[in-house]
Amino acid sequence: MEHTIQDLYSAENQILEALPQLISKAQSSQLRQAFEQHQRQTEKHVQRLEQVAKQLDIDPDGETCMAMQGLIEEAQDLLDQLDGDEITDAALIGAAQKVEHYEIASYGTARTLAQQAGQGQIADLLQQTLDEEKQTDEKLTEIATTKANQKAVKA
Numbered sequence: 001m002e003h004t005i006q007d008l009y010s011a012e013n014q015i016l017e018a019l020p021q022l023i024s025k026a027q028s029s030q031l032r033q034a035f036e037q038h039q040r041q042t043e044k045h046v047q048r049l050e051q052v053a054k055q056l057d058i059d060p061d062g063e064t065c066m067a068m069q070g071l072i073e074e075a076q077d078l079l080d081q082l083d084g085d086e087i088t089d090a091a092l093i094g095a096a097q098k099v100e101h102y103e104i105a106s107y108g109t110a111r112t113l114a115q116q117a118g119q120g121q122i123a124d125l126l127q128q129t130l131d132e133e134k135q136t137d138e139k140l141t142e143i144a145t146t147k148a149n150q151k152a153v154k155a
């Protein structure tokens with residue numbers, strides 16, 4: 001449990017650091033707004049993890065999420081190759097969804113561990129974030145299928 005929370009804390013902070021770049025590269029206002037909204041949510045996710053750590057009486061710092069480091073590095077490589085052309089939004093969405101799916105998996109695990117440990121309040125906090133990650137993932141799919149991918153397929 002401690003490891004999972006510290007891993008997520010590292011992952012969320014890395015995402016907070018990377019989001020301004022994704023926002024600045026987004027071509028459509030719809031995608032930019034989705035990232036901006038997710039930035040505000042991510043700030044809340046960090047706070048919730050701090051709350052969880054406090055309740056568990058652990059330090060949220062202490063791990064570096066290597067998986068998130070890799071996902072962000074990969075996204076940056078891709079973006080360097082794609083500056084501002086038609087497939088940029090589709091590429092941004094693809095990279096962001098990999099991040100969301102990693103978070104969905106990790107929060108799902110952490111939530112279940114908390115439930116099984118009889119930590120209902122912690123499970124609820126983790127579930128709230130899990131729900132927001134899922135909503136973000138769905139919104140990104142919607143933007144991709146209605147707009148970004150069509151442009152990318154034509155390009």
Ligand SMILES: [Fe+2]
Pocket residue numbers: 012041042045103129133
């Ligand atoms: Fe998050």
